[in-house]
Amino acid sequence: QQQVKQSPQSLIVQKGGISIINCAYENTAFDYFPWYQQFPGKGPALLIAIRPDVSEKKEGRFTISFNKSAKQFSLHIMDSQPGDSATYFCAASTSYIPTFGRGTSLIVHP
Amino acid sequence: NAGVTQTPKFQVLKTGQSMTLQCAQDMNHEYMSWYRQDPGMGLRLIHYSVGAGITDQGEVPNGYNVSRSTTEDFPLRLLSAAPSQTSVYFCASSYTITSTDTQYFGPGTRLTVL
Numbered sequence: 370q371q372q373v374k375q376s377p378q379s380l381i382v383q384k385g386g387i388s389i390i391n392c393a394y395e396n397t398a399f400d401y402f403p404w405y406q407q408f409p410g411k412g413p414a415l416l417i418a419i420r421p422d423v424s425e426k427k428e429g430r431f432t433i434s435f436n437k438s439a440k441q442f443s444l445h446i447m448d449s450q451p452g453d454s455a456t457y458f459c460a461a462s463t464s465y466i467p468t469f470g471r472g473t474s475l476i477v478h479p
Numbered sequence: 480n481a482g483v484t485q486t487p488k489f490q491v492l493k494t495g496q497s498m499t500l501q502c503a504q505d506m507n508h509e510y511m512s513w514y515r516q517d518p519g520m521g522l523r524l525i526h527y528s529v530g531a532g533i534t535d536q537g538e539v540p541n542g543y544n545v546s547r548s549t550t551e552d553f554p555l556r557l558l559s560a561a562p563s564q565t566s567v568y569f570c571a572s573s574y575t576i577t578s579t580d581t582q583y584f585g586p587g588t589r590l591t592v593l
Contacts, residue, residue, distance in 0.1 A: 378519065401578045412483070412569050412584030413522070420579075458521060462578035465510050465529070466537075471521035 372396055373461050375470025382477050388446040390473045392459035395440065399461035399468075404433065404444050407456045407472075416457070417444070449477045480505050483585035485570050491591045492560040500555040500588050502570030510573045510580070511553040515539065515566040516587075522569065528553055529576050560592045 374393045382388045392402075403418035419426045419433040419442065426433045432445040446453055454477050460467040486501045504511065512527035524537030528547040542564060544556040553572075557564060568588045573580035 375521075403581070405582075405584075410586075412571075412586050413582075414584065415581045418579075418581075464578055465573065465576035465580065466512075466524065466527065467578075467582060469522040471519060 372468045373459060373470045375459050375473060377473060378471070379474045380476070382449045382475065384449065384451060384477055384479050386449050386477075388444075388449045388453065388475055388477070390444045390457055390459070390475070391441065392443065392461075392470050393439075393441045394461050394468075396461070396463060396468075397440070398463040401462040401467075402433070402435065402442050403460050403462070403467065404431075405458040405460065405469075407458065409455075413456075413458055446475075449475075451477045451479050453477050482506065483570055483572055483583050485568075485585035485588050487588060488586070489589050491593065492557070493593050494561060496560050498557050498560065500557070500568055500570075500590070502553045502555065502585060503551050504553075504570075504572040504583070505551065506572065506574065506583070507550060508572035508574050508583070509550075510576050511547065512537070512571050512582075513543070513545065513553070513555045514569045514571065515564075516569060517566050525555065525568075557590075562592045564590065565592045566590060 405413035406416040407413040430447045435442045459470040513525040514522040526545040570585040571582045
C-alpha cells in the first residue's frame with residue numbers, strides 16, 4: 370500500500386518555466402512534509418519542508434503548497450533552471466520514520 | 480564533519496556471496512537507517528536503528544541484517560546475495576527520533592549482483 374503517492378513520474382520544463390510536483394497522502398496522522406532533492410550519483414538532501422498548520426511555505430524559488438482537507442501537497446519551482454534538474458521526493462512523517470513518494474525526475478531544458 | 484559516509488561506492492557480487500555495506504556518521508545522531516533505491520520505486524526502508532543496540536525492520540528487510548554496536552556505525556549485511564538485491568543503497572541519519580528531524584543521506588553504494 371502506497372501511503373504517499375507522487376506525480377508525475379517525470380517532468381520536462383523549459384528554462385524559466387514553472388515546475389509542479391504533486392503528492393497525496395492517506396494517513397491523517399502525518400505531521401511533517403519534507404521534500405528532498407537528489408542529483409545524479411548523490412544522496413537525497415532536504416530541500417524544503419512544511420507542517421500541516423501552514424498552507425504555504427516559500428524559500429527562494431521553491432514553494433510548498435499544502436491542502437490539509439484534500440490531503441495533498443505540492444512543490445512549485447518558479448523560474449526553473451537547468452541546475453534544478455534532479456529527482457525530487459516528497460515525504461510524510463508521523464514519527465521518526467518518513468514515508469517517501471516514488472520520486473519525480475525533473476529535466477529543465479536550457 | 481564528514482557527515483554520513485558509505486563504503487564502498489560500487490560493488491559487484493556473484494549470487495550467493497555475502498558482504499557488508501559500511502555506514503558511519505560523525506554527527507552524534509541517534510537515528511540511522513538503510514534504504515534501497517530502485518527505478519520507479521523510490522526509497523524503501525530496509526532496517527533502522529533508534530540508538531546503539533536497538534534495531535528494527537523496515538518495509539523490505541528480507542535478505543539483510545543489521546547491528547548497531549556504536550552510535551557512529553550502522554553496517555548492512557547481505558547474507559547471500561541475489562540478483563534482486565541489485566540496487567543503490569543509501570544510509571541516512573537524523574539527530575533525534577522526532578518526525579521533524581532532517582534525514583541526512585550518505586552518497587550511496589551501487590551494488591550489482593550477477
